[in-house]
Amino acid sequence: MLMELTKIFSPQNRRLIKFTSPIASQQELLLERFSGSEGLSTLFSFELSLISQDARLELKSLIGQPASLDIELASGESRYIHGFISRFSLQKSDGGLACYSATLSPWLWMLSRRFDSRIFQDQTIEDILRTVFAHYG
DSSP states (O other), X not given: OHHHHHHHTSGGGGOSEEEEOSSOGGGOOEEEEEEEEOOTTXXXXXXXXXXXXXXXXOHHHHTTOEEEEEEEOTTSOEEEEEEEEEEEEEEXXXXXXXXXXXXEEOGGGGGXXXXXXXXXXXXXXXXXXXXXXXHTO
């Protein structure tokens, strides 16, 4: 019950664009601004500026974690962008607020981080995709 009350009074509930991450509510990250790009046959990428009252977040703990943006449209409907944090860094801290930057990327982006090559012979495209994707969960 107490957890539900903290969510009701959270600064996120009064915002048109909400950022959600696996961070505990005491260390909540608020979206200050964002920009990004989407396109057909390309991976999306969103650059996020985030603020928090905690300047001691474990930066590495957020890399690769799921996160989402919930954008309230003029019609009242929501548009959700789900992805993974591919970059996270502390920009500055003034003792009261800490400013972080992050990049939100799709799950498929993780496949671009491979440095080795594989050769698949006598397999269908479906079999190859299953094999490659199985390694990444």
